[in-house]
Amino acid sequence: MRAPIPPAALRATGALSRLAGRGGGTTLPGKLLWKLDPEGIDRLAGRLPQGSVLVSATNGKTTTTAMAAGLLAPTARLAHNASGANLVSGIASTLLQARDAELGLFEVDEGALPEVARRLRPKALLLANLFRDQLDRYGELELVAARWRETVASLPEAVLVVNGDDPQVGDLGRDRPRTLVFGIDDPAHARPSLQHAADSKYCLRCGTPYEYAAAYVGHLGDYHCPRCGHARPALDVAARSIALHGLDGSAFTLAAPAGEARVELRLPGLYNVYNALAAASLALALGVSPADAAAGLARFSAAFGRFERIGVGDRRLLMLLVKNPAGANEVVRTLVDGGAPRAAVIALNDEIADGRDVSWIWDVDVEPLIPGLERLVATGSRAAELALRFAYGGLDRGRIEVEPSLERALDRGLALTPPGGELTVLPTYTAMLALRRIVAGRGHVANYWEGRS
Amino acid sequence: MLAERARARGHELDVAAIGMHDAVPAGIDLFYVGGGQDREQELVAHDLVAKGEALHAAVADGAVFLAVCGGYQLLGRSYVDVAGRELPGIGLLPLHTVAGSTRMIGDVLLDCAWADRSLAGFENHAGRTLLDRGAEPLGRVLAGFGNDGSSGFEGCRSGRVFGTYLHGPLLPRNPWLADLLLTEALAHAGLETSLEPLGDELEAQAHAVAAERARARGGRR
Numbered sequence: 001m002r003a004p005i006p007p008a009a010l011r012a013t014g015a016l017s018r019l020a021g022r023g024g025g026t027t028l029p030g031k032l033l034w035k036l037d038p039e040g041i042d043r044l045a046g047r048l049p050q051g052s053v054l055v056s057a058t059n060g061k062t063t064t065t066a067m068a069a070g071l072l073a074p075t076a077r078l079a080h081n082a083s084g085a086n087l088v089s090g091i092a093s094t095l096l097q098a099r100d101a102e103l104g105l106f107e108v109d110e111g112a113l114p115e116v117a118r119r120l121r122p123k124a125l126l127l128a129n130l131f132r133d134q135l136d137r138y139g140e141l142e143l144v145a146a147r148w149r150e151t152v153a154s155l156p157e158a159v160l161v162v163n164g165d166d167p168q169v170g171d172l173g174r175d176r177p178r179t180l181v182f183g184i185d186d187p188a189h190a191r192p193s194l195q196h197a198a199d200s201k202y203c204l205r206c207g208t209p210y211e212y213a214a215a216y217v218g219h220l221g222d223y224h225c226p227r228c229g230h231a232r233p234a235l236d237v238a239a240r241s242i243a244l245h246g247l248d249g250s251a252f253t254l255a256a257p258a259g260e261a262r263v264e265l266r267l268p269g270l271y272n273v274y275n276a277l278a279a280a281s282l283a284l285a286l287g288v289s290p291a292d293a294a295a296g297l298a299r300f301s302a303a304f305g306r307f308e309r310i311g312v313g314d315r316r317l318l319m320l321l322v323k324n325p326a327g328a329n330e331v332v333r334t335l336v337d338g339g340a341p342r343a344a345v346i347a348l349n350d351e352i353a354d355g356r357d358v359s360w361i362w363d364v365d366v367e368p369l370i371p372g373l374e375r376l377v378a379t380g381s382r383a384a385e386l387a388l389r390f391a392y393g394g395l396d397r398g399r400i401e402v403e404p405s406l407e408r409a410l411d412r413g414l415a416l417t418p419p420g421g422e423l424t425v426l427p428t429y430t431a432m433l434a435l436r437r438i439v440a441g442r443g444h445v446a447n448y449w450e451g452r453s
Numbered sequence: 454m455l456a457e458r459a460r461a462r463g464h465e466l467d468v469a470a471i472g473m474h475d476a477v478p479a480g481i482d483l484f485y486v487g488g489g490q491d492r493e494q495e496l497v498a499h500d501l502v503a504k505g506e507a508l509h510a511a512v513a514d515g516a517v518f519l520a521v522c523g524g525y526q527l528l529g530r531s532y533v534d535v536a537g538r539e540l541p542g543i544g545l546l547p548l549h550t551v552a553g554s555t556r557m558i559g560d561v562l563l564d565c566a567w568a569d570r571s572l573a574g575f576e577n578h579a580g581r582t583l584l585d586r587g588a589e590p591l592g593r594v595l596a597g598f599g600n601d602g603s604s605g606f607e608g609c610r611s612g613r614v615f616g617t618y619l620h621g622p623l624l625p626r627n628p629w630l631a632d633l634l635l636t637e638a639l640a641h642a643g644l645e646t647s648l649e650p651l652g653d654e655l656e657a658q659a660h661a662v663a664a665e666r667a668r669a670r671g672g673r674r
Contacts, residue, residue, distance in 0.1 A: 207496060350666070356560070357575045359621050384658035388625045391655060392454050402658065 005037050007044070007096050027085045030093030041088070044095040045104060045120040050076055052104035052120045053282070056113045056148075057128035057163075059327045060275040061086065063267070064128060065107035066303035067279035071288055071296040076103040083304060087112045088119070110144050117151045124159040125152070126282045128274070129166045131218060131326040133355070141168075148172060161282050163274070164233045165220040171204055174233060182281040183222070185238040186252075189270060190214035190221065205230045217270050218326035237281045239273055247318070247338030252277070254294055256284050261294035266301055269334035271327070276300075305432045309422070310445045315414055316422045317439065321432050322346075324355075325363040331426065332369055340372030341424040345413035347380035347406060347431035354428040358382050361389045370395045375416055377401045379409030380431045406434050454624050455483070458631055462648050464639065473500045477507035481516055483638035484508070488522025488620075494532075498540040501527050505543040512545055515641045517634055518614040521623060525608070525616035526550045526580050535579070546609045546616050547585035548600075555579065561599070561619055562667035563592030563607050571595070572627050573663035574619025576607075576672070582618075584609055591617050596671030613637050626663050628656045 010029040033040050045052055053072075055065045062084045069080045079098030081090050086109045094106065108116045110130070117125070127148065132141055145168045152160060152172050164170040164181040173179040190212075201209050203225035215221035224231035239252040249266045252273050265276055280293040288296075302308055310317045320335070322328040335341060350356050370393055378387040383404045391397050403409040410425070417423040427435055439445055456466040471477060473496070489497070501508075512518060520528045529548040532540045542549070556579045563572040572592055581601035584590060590600070591608025599607035600618070608617035615634070617623065624631040632648050640646045 202493070202496070356670075357558075357577060357621070359575060362622050382659075382662060384655050384662060385626075387655050388659055392457055392625065397655070400655075402655065 030089040050103040051123040053124040055126045058131040061107040063303045064275045071283035126161045133324045182237040187214040261290040271330040328364040343375040343416040344424045345377045347427040348382040348386040349380045351430045483517040486524030520616040547588040550580040550582045557598035559672035560667035561597030562595040565592040575621035576618040596667040598672040
């Protein structure tokens with residue numbers, strides 16, 4: 001029988017880790033707790049007076065959870081893993097730091113959800129989408145979905161909030177009480193056809209390809225099976241009358257049983273409408289009014305690293321994270337809508353957090369970017385691979401520069417940007433962290449562990 | 454990618470998709486079949502068998518075939534999944550596959566002595582592919598798991614039919630293989646059989662990084 005480790009001792013390791021220069025120290029204390037006293041996590045979570053709420057998805061976890069934090073903060077002191085450390089160890093660390101928190105709000109990695117749910121016994125669960133992401137980590141989308149199904153079944157008392165527009169996720173809420181289904185209801189914004197990066201195109205019941213009355217993002221939309229009739233469930237909460245304003249933002253009407261409200265968002269693209277809709281639905285399920293949800297979303301500025309404008313001297317960086325085909329396609333589409341950039345720095349790393357299998361870049365539709373692109377600076381550890389993708393996509397090889405060093409690539413990109421101009425930077429996850437560190441080291445943006453919590 | 458490289462030498466590649474329930478048209482010079490998730494594999498297996506006779510005829514006539522991952526498995530005699538159910542293959546390659554309980558995932562580097570070249574790629578498969586005695590592999594494993602994690606070999610080739618677990622993507626990193634497939638396909642079409650080399654600096658860089666990755670962190674048997 002192990003003696004519990006005092007939380008203060010573990011918190012100290014976080015501070016030491018930062019002083020030693022090993023990054024934000026946001027997961028070391030949690031890792032130690034998990035190794036030395038695993039049930040400590042369950043105990044810490046059990047001490048939260050209002051329990052916990054979990055958010056999981058392939059795309060949009062950090063943004064959605066950050067939005068939800070903004071909506072729930074007025075109602076309770078939150079323990080929230082805002083930096084995005086979303087495995088068991090990261091959540092453990094957050095619990096350790098949160099001395100007088102009342103409600104836990106955690107984004108959770110799709111693969112870690114079963115264990116986190118088992119330990120935290122959340123009172124609410126938000127499941128937003130399942131896309132093909134780092135194949136080398138999970139191998140099969142259906143395995144993740146099956147484990148999610150088991151997790152949902154193990155929490156019959158919890159409130160479940162699901163994206164009805166995702167066939168696999170929406171199905172998790174079928175015939176279940178205490179469930180709220182959200183989705184987009186605005187065919188004017190539908191794509192003409194499904195993108196090829198879509199998964200889950202085959203009917204869950206009979207294997208026939210779904211048909212879509214409206215396909216919005218990837219395989220998300222209003223689907224039905226022409227053979228057996230399996231279809232999108234009825235929506236409890238819908239986003240209607242959507243307006244997209246290029247890179248400046250978006251707006252939609254939040255339509256819920258409790259009423260309607262117009263949401264003005266400072267984030268662009270349909271994918272952020274989905275994020276906002278998910279966060280709002282969760283807040284509504286927890287008792288926030290539609291009007292308050294809309295007001296909270298209007299105040300929201302982007303979550304760490306996902307969509308940021310950073311001033312660098314007399315120029316600006318526009319940094320948009322890319323992780324997988326569906327997300328990257330949305331980023332490309334949003335960029336083109338806002339005026340395709342003439343120069344771009346794109347950083348492809350292949351660490352574990354980025355996905356070691358970089359073949360996903362060949363499923364990204366980069367072609368819309370190419371006509372307007374005068375210069376591409378390809379960087380990161382797989383820079384040459386990225387350059388090849390664009391070369392075979394039709395970009396003249398003379399316009400492609402391969403510069404594996406992120407710092408030199410950034411400077412090259414800035415040199416290509418006129419004074420007062422904006423440089424588009426598209427990094428994968430670890431490249432985003434490294435670039436932020438470089439830029440912060442020059443005094444331009446707060447380090448992520450100093451940010452608002 | 455093949456279309457681009459063909460075009461660079463003045464050839465037009467006419468690309469057509471052959472879907473489920475479609476007949477196999479005559480006169481095709483090069484076939485490609487990729488992989489997918491397990492559920493889709495089952496749907497495709499039965500359809501592929503229905504096309505089997507036409508595909509055998511095409512290969513006998515000299516058409517080129519590249520099969521990757523799930524496609525590679527289905528080109529063998531059979532595929533047994535984790536539940537023990539056997540799916541039929543079309544028997545164009547002398548092998549069969551049995552799904553294992555763990556996945557073999559990681560960077561791969563192969564020595565292809567028959568071409569005096571190396572192949573760099575990425576594998577991710579639960580299937581253990583066993584080559585028949587006397588069957589020719591695609592290459593010897595320098596780093597990675599390969600066909601079954603123990604034989605020391607990866608892939609299989611038989612005449613103009615090539616199968617492999619390597620993706621990553623396979624051809625941009627290994628342009629020599631792309632050119633080999635194109636050369637054979639052009640020969641089948643009755644056209645020139647030697648291709649002008651292209652610069653391929655980016656391809657060489659990508660290959661070098663992938664090869665280094667394989668040596669550093671490819672799957673250990």
